[in-house]
Amino acid sequence: MANSSAPGSGRRKSSSSPTLADVAAHAGVSPATVSRVLAGNYPVSRSANQRVQRSIRELNYSANTHARALAGVQTKTIAFILADVRGQSFADAAHGVEQEASRRGWLSLIGTTQGDSERELALVRLMREQRAGAVILIGGVTNEAVDYRAKMTDLARSLHSAGSLLVLCGRPPLGDDVPSAVIEYDNEQGAYAMTSHLLSQGHRRTLFIAGPERQSTSMQRLAGHRRALHDFGVPDAPELVEHGVFTRASGYQLTKNRLAAGQDFTAVFAATDVVAAGVYAAAAEFDLRVPEDLSVVGYDDVELAQDLRPRLTSVHVPYEELGRAAANIALDSQHQQPNWTGAHRLFTTHVVVRNSVTRRD
Amino acid sequence: MANSSAPGSGRRKSSSSPTLADVAAHAGVSPATVSRVLAGNYPVSRSANQRVQRSIRELNYSANTHARALAGVQTKTIAFILADVRGQSFADAAHGVEQEASRRGWLSLIGTTQGDSERELALVRLMREQRAGAVILIGGVTNEAVDYRAKMTDLARSLHSAGSLLVLCGRPPLGDDVPSAVIEYDNEQGAYAMTSHLLSQGHRRTLFIAGPERQSTSMQRLAGHRRALHDFGVPDAPELVEHGVFTRASGYQLTKNRLAAGQDFTAVFAATDVVAAGVYAAAAEFDLRVPEDLSVVGYDDVELAQDLRPRLTSVHVPYEELGRAAANIALDSQHQQPNWTGAHRLFTTHVVVRNSVTRRD
DNA sequence: CTTCGTGTAGAAAACGTTAACTATGCTGCC
């Protein structure tokens, strides 16, 4: 009764969770014992163990992750950052990461950038402050911020020196001396193959609907397209390249504009399947049949490609596998040497031929 | 020189991040001053400020979120849990949450359950341990775990008493006395409206492809369908209800089986647009034209509905808005009274008529 | 009957912040 804080008089923290100390008091043991029961890495007598277990249940105790992290326990949190969850390809990759992470008992933090590179940098910083075990960047870079590259390099180093790792998934490496892992798939090669396919079918004038001008994925696919044109001896036609964003609406609008302007092309290469869906919609509006009047191809080979009519010829990218690979590299890096230099893995892509292209002479 | 740890001799933590104390030492000030520079809530002299800023930059310091959280600073982390990121409707809702959260400066944690209710419980527990400001559950419940309801109720209470909040988005409430917020949309009503539409077009025999038997969304939609049949005086035909999962493959397989068995129906009501895509695929395989030979309708009205040919008649659900609403309620609850009882909001749905249904007599 | 393990328990020092106190020069005023 000499205790200064009389029960019920002035409970100072009414709505806060019970702490380990509360459990200890309730069970009549020391905090250390409770911690040991929880961790199970030290002998505790049967009776003490039972009392603690009971107290935990009765008080509805749950350990404070932050305190635990501070005391030096690995948090097992992996972060991934992408432009937008709604994109099917991103979602597939995200699923791969999440799947693999949770299989290995890790928690996933997610952040989205809407393609803003400033926001991307801010998110990586935030994840570093969260002491995430790894940070995975999914999807192409939109290289707008002035110091983007330098800043991201700094962050990669900073993460690495804190025992974490930056994983670039589906985007170009930062440089040889930057400690980060890279999981890529071949955008240039895939586009090259696809354009070759179109050319072999006799299409000499193909409208290429790219993504944003400064977006790596977009530029790589465009580069592959151009290289194929060049190799087949087709002159470069700048008026046959259009830049937009990776959405259905963008594909629709751009195609519509071109068709309205009466420009002459026999095929459209959309930088993405959803963009191709927009192309279909625009073609339908002008009473053009695909592929008889207009051939259309896409990139990504998401489920949608099979639901479009005619079914869309596209470049297959193993997004989910990409995500899984990224997660695995990230998680394996936990046991990495401090002077580790970086992993690099390149996935291949291939053309899936369906019914959206016809021969043209 | 009397100092026991000679510099450079045995740096005990070579690869760890610099701490606030390191910055303080580097700048020649006390830790408190550094903290104050960071927080900016206390006067600091110009010179000290500048030195600290410089040290932070030079050491590449980043504050430890865990220590900060432990010291009582709100972490501003919101968690959301869904079955699978790949589902377009979930992704839309998730996007709504993420968008609103980041707009208000919050970080999002994401977890996926693959429809496993045990895993869902485990994730909510985990998020509670992370001291998330709110936990949003998106999508229907699959009520399999024995004590699911009781356990989730406990968790809701536990979260609430820790100043957090459980938000149920697109799933039924747990009970009146459970402190949680509920954001629903009317599955039953939407299905009722859609079946009424089919009936008004003369379809008396409609195959209903539901989701899992114990899944709330699935059951609500089925209930609406049944009520409409009843109200129109169409006898209940159990053989016209099929249970699967919410995927394209499931819709395809089930429809194919039914068509192969030669069963007689003039329309298919798929519980989800992606399931409807599978129905389309199966119909095509049997050379059935939609809608001339078979009418098909879906639910969710995701982008895909417009890309299917013929365009799919579906029930529109404002998923993104749902997500935004959930996030807002969750974030507003931060300033809630302790004896707060719960919010409830119901979004309405409506039929979007396209070209996948024809009149039948 | 001392002495040494062995099994179990507690005390206390981290971990990296924040915030409530103190402490110290100043400035200006009576």
Add this chain to the structure above:
DNA sequence: GGCAGCATAGTTAACGTTTTCTACACGAAG
């Protein structure tokens, strides 16, 4: 000239864990 008031700065006690390190019985062995 002493002192209130102010602008800064530093000290230190939390926050809730984990993890040494120490302590204490209790048998067994010498």
